[in-house]
Amino acid sequence: MDGPHLSRSCELSLPCCADGGSLSCTKTPQVSGVRVQLEMHALWQQFDQLGTEMIVTKAGRRMFPTFQVQISGMDPTAEYVLLMDFIPLTIKDTGRADVIAPSRMHFHPDSPACGAQWMKQTVSFDTLKLTNNLLDYNGHMILNSMHRYQPRFHVVYVDPAPNSHLNANRNFCSFSFPETRFMAVTAYQNHRITQLKIASNPFAKGFRTTDLQDREQRSWG
């Protein structure tokens, strides 16, 4: 759909050299070596093959699977901010005008922290919530239902130098895992997605019926 991508260990950086239109795109050493690996890759891929759907509610709903990454290559002593946003993918022509949802950034709550902190264990965005409420005041990510999105992950080096804003475009790096794309919905459209959610999300255990679903859950830990 949008060209070949590395998936498991994704060094692809969508907006690198693309944002801001700068021609010279040398990154600072603090971000140039950063590598990001998606956790729960097999589960994400299983969902993606069916066409992942994520529930959005007025109050805000977690993502499942959760967006989690393992990071390497940071400067252990340098300070970084980690954040996520969501890029609209195909625009579904429904005949009515699309409301342009305000584009928000979700800062990882541990931001800012030094590289050693971020690298020593999996970084999880489990507090991130999706909403379809355009007037949301809770800081959740606002998405349009029945639209598709590509989650994007940003690593921003906190440059202590004066006039660091002049280097703003050199101080960050972005990562995008195609298998994490999804459609925002208020109710599941694909029954196979529902079944896979029930089978793999511990909080939906109450809806499991078959042994198969229990067995699948066990294998994901």
Next chain:
Amino acid sequence: MDGPHLSRSCELSLPCCADGGSLSCTKTPQVSGVRVQLEMHALWQQFDQLGTEMIVTKAGRRMFPTFQVQISGMDPTAEYVLLMDFIPLTIKDTGRADVIAPSRMHFHPDSPACGAQWMKQTVSFDTLKLTNNLLDYNGHMILNSMHRYQPRFHVVYVDPAPNSHLNANRNFCSFSFPETRFMAVTAYQNHRITQLKIASNPFAKGFRTTDLQDREQRSWG
């Protein structure tokens, strides 16, 4: 027991000018104006009148009431670290030698943060846990059972200046609320303490029997 203290709005700073033995004890402007007010003061006092007891377990147990404060007078833009420790009070002569528990500091998990952040809402140490396990690896506060302690609260200004360690004794301020003192126990000694815990801690609602206990809980919110 240890002299007159202000209690509700406690500007008392136990170690100010006492720690380090420095004679000139001028504090930096970033901490000199800091004021701290204990939350749930009435409840703390009610417990203190009975002789507060806090359960310690191997796995770690929360304090109840929780140590919560409202802070004012910080420099909104300056960065601070907030932490707590526990000072042993009277030494109960039990005939056996006292094990000297390693004295730990508990950093508030939001540390470091700027003054504006700390002042805009109540600062709660609800993640702090007490343990009697001398070999604890979970970062809990290690206390000796059947011993009494005085919780102490520290505000530390993170000085960005080079050689800031030379001003270390000027960059912090400490606060101590006498009504938060308690005895660490593995099982409650005073039945009236047990009853007050059951009446006031939402997690102990399962043990309430009388209407009175329900009514008291309601009044504390």
Next chain:
DNA sequence: CTCTTGACACCTAGGTGCGAACTT
């Protein structure tokens, strides 16, 4: 004897999809 430990029932707090009711 005094003090500590650990399994337990009972809560709080909040994350699931379901299905009926509602909106457009």
Next chain:
DNA sequence: AAGTTCGCACCTAGGTGTCAAGAG
């Protein structure tokens, strides 16, 4: 007809004191 909302039963995760059993 298609999409959204909301109360609900059912879970996970973890904070309570109790009580019987254990340790010294």
